[in-house]
Amino acid sequence: MVSLSTEQLKIGYGDKIIVEDLNLSITKGEITTIIGANGCGKSTILKTLARVHSAHSGVVYLDGKMIHKIPTKEIAKKMAVLPQSPEAPSGLTVYELISFGRSPHQTGFGRLTEKDRRVIQWALDVTSLSSFADQAVDALSGGQRQRAWIAMAIAQETDLLVLDEPTTYLDMAHQLEILQLLEKLNKEEGRTIVMVIHDLNHASRFSHHMVALRNGKLIKEGTAEDVMTSEVLKEVFQIDAEIVQDPRTKKPVCLSYDLLQKETQGKKQKAVSF
């Protein structure tokens, strides 16, 4: 079943068009990862999916309904959004931050109900932040802070999570920790996850579906095996990649790579010197 889809999406900032004719569909219960070079429009697409940025033309459908026709609070009950490196006001505690995730379910003054407290506690447990509940978010380490934000997003209790680079600025262990948490949420609770990540091997390892973009155009989508090929990576990143199978996860991984451009530049220089 389709959770989120786009039809002929055209997005840009002012006159600058970044994405054109994008037709995407996100399957329910799957982890979908968008990959592509810097500036290829990944974040812009996520923002448009999350109705934070509005498209020039085209439509985004959430559960089959046009997203701009749904009241924003209703959307917030179905889709949680986490932007790139969000910032919490100084002094805000982890518990308070997570409690904000309950706001789409609240009315009036925003007092927490018994159910709200249960969900917040669960989000704390799942992200292993229980012992940090009283600490200020801005005093945590990078990995803990990112977990706190994810805890806020999952406390929203939505089927769909849209995450923009949830692992950026984290070290290898903490990146894996976040991704395993997302995988667990997907497996155990059936949450649909759409995210942008830069590490191709992580994308390959954790996603059911990968979408590769170049200059706002969809180059290839499919399983990790479909997308993680040297042909696709050549087109998407201009790299010459050595793809092998990970002996542990059996997923394709990029073992080593070189820049393609250097070769062509070298050739050009030769041509000039001749």
Add this chain to the structure above:
Amino acid sequence: MNDVRTKRKKFMITMSVLFILTILTFIISLNLGVVKIAPIDVFKTLIGHGTIRDKLVLVDFRLPRMILSLLIGAALAVSGAMLQGVSKNELADPGILGINAGAGLAVILFIYFFQGSMNSVTTFGIFLMPLFALAGAVLAAFLIYILAWKKGIDPVRLILVGIGVNSGFGAAIVIFQLKMNPQDFMQAAVWLSGDIWGANWKFVSILAPLILLILPFAIYKAHVLNMLNLGDQVATGLGIRVEKERRLLLLMAVALAGFSVAAGGGIAFLGLTAPHIGRKLVGPRHQLLLPVTALLGALLLLAADAIGKNLLAPTEIPVGIVVAICSAPYFIYLLMKAK
């Protein structure tokens, strides 16, 4: 883990302490002044058994002024807290954003064009001047909003435009002030530095309902301020209609500042200091921050007015100057601590 409950407890204690301090300051202020009145006489007068002189000083002069101080203090402080929440910048305040300057320019124009010909403050003038101040404040806010608008409001642009508008109005104020006669100049100077001058019951009866209506509504909107504080993207993701809510909150903050400026002149720093101390006491969640900030603002302004009235009595120091003198060291301290 009952983080929210411990915070609530802290909040209750903070509120109680502030409330008691305010009551104490209120009682002390009642006794102090050019005419000193003993506590027992204050009590007698308040239950209607005082001398005529005591009644005049207390009920007609002192009480309305003190009540205005409380109202203006609370309004300015909450206005500052709201502007800081909306703009995501802890340095935003009605004074910095040019709202005070807008009101100031309107009042200067009023004094320049009308007051001179009326040669003294008439009843007409007393009620017209705040209206001018309010109009100036709203005009300034409108101008800032329009100039900062570029397919939505970016908080940083809002602040920068506000600072620009502030200096523009400031320049215009100086131009008109320099052309005034000495008496008008003095009046303008006192007004600009912040002075609770319209201290009578009529004024209280107009301002009290307005301010007491907006304050609870602001607290009702506390959860929206919390979301906006997390940034536009997160707020949208949490189901907040960012642009619409921000406009509404800005409007409320401007109205609060406008009413305060109308009655208390250009009191700077209070909208900055009170929320800052509030945040130190109960943290950035607005359900707790706004009530604490309101009470702090009321207490600070009441105390500042008492100091200004009595320190060099019978000469009065404008309350705005007292607030500024007390706030400046606090901010230098904060800066030094922040490195």
